Amino acid sequence: MxxxxxxxxxxxxxxxxxxxxxxxxxxxxxxxxxxxxxxxxxxxxxxxxxxxxNTTLMAIPMFVFMGIVLQKTGLAERLLESSAKLFGSIAGGVAISTIIVGALLAASTGVVGASVVAMGVISLPVMLKNNYHEPTAAGVICASGTLGQIIPPSIILIILGDVMGVPVGDLFKAAVLPGMLLIVAYTIYILVLGKFKPEYCPPMVITETKSELLVQATKDIIPPLLLIVTVLGSIFTGIATPTESSAIGALGAVVLAVFYRSFSFKKxxxxxxxxxxxxxxxxxxxxxxxxxxxxxxxSGSEYIVEEFFLDLPGDKWTFLLMSMLAILILGFFIDFIEIAFLVVPILVPVAMILEIDLVWFAILISMNLQTSFLTPPFGFSLFYLKGVAPPSLKTTTIYKGVIPFILMQIMVLALVLFLPEYFIFT
Structure with missing residues (x-):
């Protein structure tokens, strides 16, 4: 009681x-x-x-520092501008570039709010100026921003690793394929939309030649990409721990800022x-x-929770479906950090008794929280975007735009839930 x-x-x-x-x-x-x-x-x-x-948690401030450096020094803006011009000549090109940059920001910040705000400020005006369908533009930004929940080095994965007692490196490895699947699903959706509804995402008018675009894109995209590959690659290959790699990422972001002449002590x-x-x-x-x-x-409440779940019919599948539903609903109202510290510690002992793979369980929780970021009426990403969008972009318009992406996220979540052997590698 x-x-x-x-x-x-x-x-x-x-x-x-x-x-x-x-x-x-x-x-x-x-x-x-x-x-x-x-x-x-x-x-x-x-x-x-x-x-x-706790040395694992030391990675959080350094990964946050790495991401904020990329934003404050204008490197994220350069990424988006170059990507938009590179893909802009095809229908949906700006939206595709937003998805790609969203994935890169996710792999550098790990913070959803920062990614959504950054792309809302940079990408949304470009799409609206290019006569994009407003719900589509809003949906792409919100969905791309939430990739920070699942793509390493996600802050929530670091927290879940600590709370659940699972190596963070294993979680990072396991999250790669589900994250890539989401990126592919979003991109295919935009390409299909551009094919059958070209007025929803028209191509940009590009004045530069292809060679000029390639040179600029190489200059703006390759160095940040190398930084991300270095950080994650050192973790996946076992050369460095996530904490050590976060230090490399923080220093590398500062070096990039100096390289692009965007560094100052005030920044x-x-x-x-x-x-x-x-x-x-x-x-x-x-x-x-x-x-x-x-x-x-x-207070002994852990045992009460265990008994409740263990007495339910359906064994682990009932537990998984009920826990996923509870996390999804709570995600409408409270932030992912509260859920990680409030709800997950209650569920983990039951998952261990039911012999559920904790790495798989952590990935499901992370993807579930990602979906809750988008779900109306209280999805946090919706309000992050509304906060930086022009007044003409109504909240209901944002709601409409995220619905296709919510369905795609649920589809990928279902695949990972029912076919873990194809998507979870550690």
């Missing part, structure tokens, strides 16, 4: 918009002291210390401040969630 009260009270505070970190910590202290006594929290300093000494200061803000938010939530999970665990 204590765990149920704790869970419901925390969710209510989150739904009403209270700070996540203080909600977790405050509710945990209140319920914990009243139900279990003050002595319980004598363990809390040791738990906080273990968070601070470095701004990037550092932004990185501290994002990282502080994540770790504040993590410490609050540590208190929450401690109270939940010591």
């Amino acid at each position: 204590t765990g149920l009260i704790l869970f419901i009270v925390a969710l209510l505070f989150l739904f009403f918009g209270y700070s996540v970190a203080f909600t977790f910590a405050g509710v945990s202290v209140l319920v914990g002291v009243l139900a279990l006594g003050l002595d319980l929290f004598s363990f809390m300093p040791y738990r906080i210390m273990s968070v601070m000494e 470095l200061n701004d990037v550092s401040k932004e990185t501290v803000k994002v990282t502080s938010m994540i770790f504040a939530v993590l410490i609050g969630a540590t208190a929450f999970s401690m109270v939940f665990s010591y």
Whole structure:
């Protein structure tokens, strides 16, 4: 009963918009002291210390730093402009370039909000100026931005790796093929749309010659791509851990900024401040969630949850479908970080008892959260885009635009759920 009260009270505070970190910590202290006594929290300093000494989590600030450098120094803008011109002469070319750059940003930032905002500022005006169908333009940006949930080095995969006790490198490897499948699905959809509805995504008028475009694209795309390949390649080949690779990525992003003559100490200061803000938010939530999970665990609620799921008919498939549905619904209302720290620790023990592959389970959760980012009426990506879009772009227009991409995400999620042997490699 204590765990149920704790869970419901925390969710209510989150739904009403209270700070996540203080909600977790405050509710945990209140319920914990009243139900279990003050002595319980004598363990809390040791738990906080273990968070601070966790080398896996050290990768988060460095990957965030890497992504923000690419945005603040204009490297992301160069990527998008060159890609748009390279593919712009075909129907849907700008949309395809947005998908490609969305994937590259996902592989450099790992943060959905940053990717959606960056492409909303850079790509949306280009598509609207080129008379793109407004829902299509909005849908492409929102869907491409959410690729940061699944394409390594996704922040959520790092968090899930820590919460579930799974090597982050294994999660990165397992996420590559599902992520690529989403990119292919989006691209095929745009090509088909350009074929049968060319007025929805008309080609751009390109004034440069093909040789000029190739030279510019090589200059703007190859160096960032090499950085991403170096970072991920060092992880996949076992040369470096994710934490070590994140340090390479952070330094490499600064080197790229110098190479493109976009570096300044003022920009470095701004990037550092932004990185501290994002990282502080994540770790504040993590410490609050540590208190929450401690109270939940010591109240004996874990065993109640286990018994509930284990008594259901259908064994692991019922558990998987129910957990995926619960995460999808919660994703409408609360952020992926809260779900990772609030819900996942409750589900993992059951998954282990049912002998579910935790790497597969983590990928399913990540893809599920990616879908919830897009789903109206509360999908976070929709509001990220609305925040930087011109007033003429209505919220209902964005809702219409994301529906085809939601269906594609659900289709890919279903493939990974029912055919894991073809998509999950570690």
